[in-house]
Amino acid sequence: MTESTRLTAWRLGIIFGALLVVEASVRSGWISTFFLAAPTRAVVVLWEQLLHGKALHLTLITLYEIAACLVIATIFGVLAGFFLWRYKLIGTSYEMPLAALFSSPIILAYPIFLVTFGRTSAAVIALSSIFGLIPIIMNTKGAFQNVNPILLQVGASMNLSRKQLFRHILVPAVAPTIFSGFRLALTYILKSVLGLEYVAQVGGVGMWLADASYKFEVEEVYAGLFGTIALSIMFLYLINRSESWFRK
Amino acid sequence: MAILTLRNVSKVFGEPDNGAALVPAVDNVSLDVEAGEFFSIIGPSGCGKSTLLRVIGGLLPATxxxxxxxxxxVAGPHPWLGFVFQEESTFPWRTTLGNVEFGLEMRGVAPDERRRKAKEMIGLVGLSGFEDRYPSELSGGMKQRVAIARALVLEPKILLMDEPFGALDEQTRIILGEELMRIRDQLKQTIILVTHNINESVQLSDRVMIMTARPGRVKEIVAIDLPQPRDSSIIxxxxxxxxxAQVWNALREESIRSFRQTEQRN
Structure with a gap:
């Protein structure tokens, strides 16, 4: 068994072990179904909702919003990060304000976005993209700043063209840090998208969770949470696959 | 005919237009290196020996x-030249095989051909069995061997080495020096080595060039008449x-001068 297989086995073992404990606790009545749904019931409800209920439509809305935020944050974040690295004076000047903006509660600005874009997905995408944008900008700038110059000299000593240096040395060297930024961005985007859907009732899984919680539909709430976790895993998987491709 | 010739090469750092002080690093260096020769450059810290090697390698323009x-x-990197750096320079995202193949890949060599050549070179540096390991899974000495194989696989006529064993412990350094001698004998490779280690320079070289304190000039070139092939028992x-002792006698005065220069700067 390889190291990575062993790690995966441990990880899955711990997750399924915990779910088993929850399942047993709920089924035995030790924890009330008013607080917690049995994981198997939540999965069944999720499946039923996806097939016959509103879940599929709402999940597709959330999926679309997250994907749009990631694309916008990636394009503008990487470009801005590269620009701030390339022009050191501007980069140094904006580093602190960006960090301050990152730690500020931008989410409280959601009424402005609702007024500007209406109670639509556009408002969710516009505000959530900002959450994703900042870690990508900061990680991109940091990634380029911290490239080991010796690696570029190795390329120069082999007489590589600028294009080869960029594609085969610079890109793989910066990829891990930039992709860490993507993972961070995904976390913030997920929180923001679901939070806004929940609060502003714009649609998507967040609205489904809000509806279910107002009606004390515990199994639906947990089904929605499982759906959200599945979305998060799917996006993380896609990010990790893209990173492997970039580092080739 | 010499395979490498330098005529009055100087390198000054700083832009006169910027008003910054000009720092002469290398001054008027002339030398000839013969094909198949192991030529070492030694000098006090900061004397410009690494700068000189980077100028030779085309990584810095000569003034x-x-x-x-x-x-x-030439006035830039030349396909006859290969470079091995002092610092860790393997690509962390590539395996040993991927690192050694890199230059061939960039030159458009077909995958089968480059794999065969890379494996051959990995064997030559004694890393067979480690083809699929990433640099993070290798020791410092092994990483340097990967860097040497990566440079050698491109079949450079001259291998430039900037203190390649500088970060290694003494025993690893001696053993790798011996390995380098073996590779050099096998490939009939011309090697120019920058080092601050007198023993290493004498153990490995055919000639040792001693540089003065900054700005680096040629102070003396000592011919090493130890028998060939050698191993580390020669020490x-x-x-x-x-x-x-002869190298140290030539170097001592320069080292003291360099030490004083550093003290004055501080």
Whole structure:
């Protein structure tokens, strides 16, 4: 068994072990179904909702919003990060304000976005993209700043063209840090998208969770949470696959 | 005919237009290196020996003077030259095989051909069995061997090495030096080595060039007449001791001068 297989086995073992404990606790009545749904019931409800209920439509809305935020944050974040690295004076000047903006509660600005874009997905995408944008900008700038110059000299000593240096040395060297930024961005985007859907009732899984919680539909709430976790895993998987491709 | 010729090469750092102080690093260096020769450059810290090697390798432009590789005048990286750096320089995202293949891949060599050549070179540096390991899974000495294989696989006529064993412990350094001698004998490779280690320079070289304190000039070139092929047992011989003393005698005054220069700067 390889190291990575062993790690995966441990990880899955711990997750399924915990779910088993929850399942047993709920089924035995030790924890009330008013607080917690049995994981198997939540999965069944999720499946039923996806097939016959509103879940599929709402999940597709959330999926679309997250994907749009990631694309916008990636394009503008990487470009801005590269620009701030390339022009050191501007980069140094904006580093602190960006960090301050990152730690500020931008989410409280959601009424402005609702007024500007209406109670639509556009408002969710516009505000959530900002959450994703900042870690990508900061990680991109940091990634380029911290490239080991010796690696570029190795390329120069082999007489590589600028294009080869960029594609085969610079890109793989910066990829891990930039992709860490993507993972961070995904976390913030997920929180923001679901939070806004929940609060502003714009649609998507967040609205489904809000509806279910107002009606004390515990199994639906947990089904929605499982759906959200599945979305998060799917996006993380896609990010990790893209990173492997970039580092080739 | 010399495979590498330097004529009055100088390197000055700083832009006169910027008003910054000009720092002369290398001053008026002329030398000839013969094909198949192991030529070491030694000098006090900060004397410009690494700068000189980077100028030879085309990584830094010379401020004045001429540089010839074979009969060709050069002013940048040349395909006959390979470079091994002191610092960790393997690509962390590539395996040993991927690192060694890198240069061939960039030159468009077909995958089968480059794999065969890379594996051959990995065997030559004694890393067979480690082809699929990433640099993070290798020791410092092994990483340097990967860097040497990566440079050698491109079949450079001259291998430039900037203190390649500088970050390694003494025993690893001696053993890798011995490995380098073996590779050099096998490939009939011309090697120019920058080092601050007198023993290493005498153990490995055919000639040792001693540089002055900054700005670096050629102070003396010592011919090492130890028998070939050598291994590390040569360091126990009387002749080795005498040559080390001769190099140190030439270097001592410059080292003191360099030490004083540093003290004055601080």
């Amino acid at each position: 004045s003077g001429e540089l010839y590789v074979g009969a060709e005048k 126990a011989s009387d002749r080795f001791g005498k040559l080390v």
